[in-house]
Amino acid sequence: MSRSSPTSTRTRPPSRRAAGTCPRSWTRHVPLGPDQAARRRGVRRVDFDQVVRLGWLASVGSVEVDFKRQGGVTTVPLYDAQEIALLEVVRPSVDWRPVRTTAAGRRSPLAVLDPSPGWERVLLAEVARIAGVVRAAVVNWRRRHDNFPDPVAGTSVHPQFDHRAVVAWLLDHDKIEVPPDRHSPRWSRPGQVPPRSGSASTTRG
Template sequence: MAADRLTQALGAPLRCRPRVTAAAVGQLARAGLLVRLGGDVEFPDVHPEQVAALGRRRDLPALLDRHVPLGPAQAARRLGVRRADFDACVRLGWVAPVGSVEIDYKRQGGVTTVPLYCAEDVALLPVVRPSVDWRAVYAAPAGSRSPLAALNPVDPGQDRVLLAEVARMARVGRAAVVNWRRRHADFPAPTGGTDVHPQFDRPAIVAWLLAHDKIEVPVGMPSASLVVVGAERRTVRFRLDGPHLVLADDVEGEDQLSGWSTDGDADELAALAAGEFGASVGRLTAPGTVPLAVLGQVRVIERFRSGSGGLRVTLAWPAGRRAGPRDGCRSRPGR
């Protein structure tokens, strides 16, 4: 019951957030966030009012990441990838277990030791490995070879980064990292390389960036918000997680927006865009771009189900229909 309530408190099902389990409630109790009233130590009884208060906390996702370790399947869900892709991350030495638990599958296999991973370490992988094409990993079809399979494992103690990669982690220029190194006495010392191109221990760099608020643990995927106007001026607001917006360079080209969606939203979005003139977008807000609008001819061109179970939707429209948000929906759809 407590696990279900906390899962509901997380809001709409997130592609990169596993359900809260009874074992997770036990972890939260051991962390002092809930008081154990009785029951098993691993699966305690807790007060419903405390559960409700915890569910109202805005930092609930961060608390779960900090205190609740994840099994391999849960870690794959938290990362938003297939289990095979997460197993590849483990093989490459990018993430290591922080503990384990024994599970008795009885007739299905007896007692099995399952490794547990820190959810924060898992969530940070796309941040601290910026050279990886994570978009390809997220979208890998079921049954296909992992995009990570061709990469070589990291040698123990040899996971090093250059200043340029540190800059990519923090999304700043290399000059900013050089300045941090000069100004902060606790900046990690080089562990290799040359005076011109020093190399640094990646775990030490990540710890420093976190401690100095240069990076943060993602609590979810970035999202785009769009207000779509269909036939008879019906207006619906949608959210696309992990958006990828490509704007054409000239008005004769085509703009595209893709992102992860729920099945219900994808169906409704397709229905709005199914008319003769497509749909309009009154306002589109996506990370890294200014808000924009689209005056008609918006259509759904692809619905793709990834191997991890997520549904990715791609919208397209003529670049010439793009406008500022104040112009959105003032014009009739083009013929």
């Protein structure tokens, strides 16, 4: 998916009232800081930091916040709200439920995973899991659409595709949708989480 070049600006810390009026639509490419991104995703900051460590999200820019009472200027990375919203959709091999429910002070379930380049290559079967279809449907898409991403590795029988390129293609062709904001009224009751598709395993299938 397209990404704007990183930017950096200096600003004062937002007031609580201003922070509460930030846009909540996942479908917009709203830049979010790590703390805000973690809240939007419904996880702890330590879990979000693990997502970044694994390379599943990359900063789209940064902002310099002037904490005059706390040691001066701090550079805060910014992340795309839409990419954050899509995490559970595009990483179906990860069990996100324990990530959302682990108590404060406990180690993140994502800490056991290695930031392997293999996470960024997907087989046809995993593309199908992301889109919620059978493998034959993805094979058909490759046959019908000339702009389907080309393989970056693998063999003619088991081609491997770049994860980001596949996700961008699926979005552009309406094969996947951006989930609703977890802060919307639909998901406002305690303990309620949106339904998810995919495996209940943190290992790659």
